[in-house]
Amino acid sequence: MRRYLLNRLWQSAVTLLLATIVVFLGVRALPGDPALAFAGEERDPASLAAIREKLGLDDSLVVQYGKFLLGCLQGDLGRSTRTRIPVTEMIGSALPVTIELAVLALAVAIVLGGIAGVVAAVRRGRPSEWVANALALLGLSVPNFWLGLIAILYLAVGLGWFPASGFVPLLDDPIDNLHHLVLPAVVLGAALAAVVMRQTRSSMLESLGADYIRTARAKGVAPRSIVMSHALRNSLVVVVTIVGLQLGTLISGAVVTERIFGLPGFGKMTVDAVFQRDYPVIQGVVLVTATAYVLINFLVDLTYSLIDPRIRVTGAVA
Structure with missing residues (x-):
């Protein structure tokens, strides 16, 4: 180890x-x-x-x-050429907003995509699978900036259910903070939910057709136990890999969503730095994103053996 x-x-x-x-x-x-x-x-x-x-x-x-x-x-990324504020301080104020948005979007994607994937695999060939596949295709096809604008137009401006823009720090008002981030999180997590759904469905179908599932059914194991304790657990390795990689994508890909909803995260800071040719800020943002990717991949590798006991740290299957 x-x-x-x-x-x-x-x-x-x-x-x-x-x-x-x-x-x-x-x-x-x-x-x-x-x-x-x-x-x-x-x-x-x-x-x-x-x-x-x-x-x-x-x-x-x-x-x-x-x-x-x-x-x-030394932990010094320099100072902004425009504001002369240390880059680490700028990133420290913007990164928590992006991380919170990415985590909420990931939770939306896992819940919606995971449930839809399991349902589509268990009820293969039925209307529920067709609906899940149609929603997944829609989530992959619709750009998040268009979805964000439509959500603001109908859910924020039209119905008034959510704020159209703005951000409230989590420590100031947790409820209002969640109220401002729910809509951006759903918009950002829609495409990932479609990816999670398709990967979960594919892995579940492979697991449900394995010999150990047929053996469990022959022994009279309850269908719910077969799905949740056997098929789903053995399907999580692929799903965790996708989710781990997509978390880094969410952190870097939240730029458009943050700009649409007026969130003071990486999005605004990155776009402003690019237009102003602010080298230290651009370098800091990209470097933090790359570090997030490496760290997430490292943690995903370490969780494999916890999900599937057959997998050892050497990468071999027992």
Whole structure:
């Protein structure tokens, strides 16, 4: 177990190192000059030269990357070139909003997609399966920005059930916080619910056709126990993998949803940083997202053996 953990930690560290290189070079491949964006109307050569020297833009890429990597190791992602606020402080204020939204969207996806997938597998060939497949196809086909606008138009503005925009911190008012996030979470989790439904259905059908299920039925095991204790549990390995990967996608993909609903999360901060050529903020956002992906994948690997005892940490099946 210790050897496996050390191996996975080493792989995660190498992945994060490569991520820092990709982030650093990718940000600098963006069109435009951050010095011009920072200077505003003061674009005389002397002002631009002073800004470039202050931001370290005149250094070679190797020197700039070395400073960036050293700062990352020290927990310092630099300061915003626009506001001069530390990037870690900006991310610390925006990240909890995005994480809360992503977790709620994931809960919506697991509940709706999981139930629909189990029903579609157990009642295969019946109208309930057709309805579940139709809803899954709809969830995969409808863009979340369009779904968000429709939800605001009818559920927020038309019926007044939910706020159209805004955010209330969780510690200030938990009920009002949930009231503001329910609609964005449903919009963001709709596509993931469709993915979870299809993966759950596929894994459940494979499990229900296995020999041990036929043996359990022959022994007279209750149908509910067969579905929940045998088929569903053995189907969770694939589902957990999908959910783990999609959680990272939700964190990075919440940009559009946050912009539509006016949430002060990663979305607004990322879009503003891109338009303003704010290199440190862009680097920090992408690096945090990459770290989330690596950490989630690491945790998903460790949970495999808890879900299915046949799977050992070596990756072999007993």
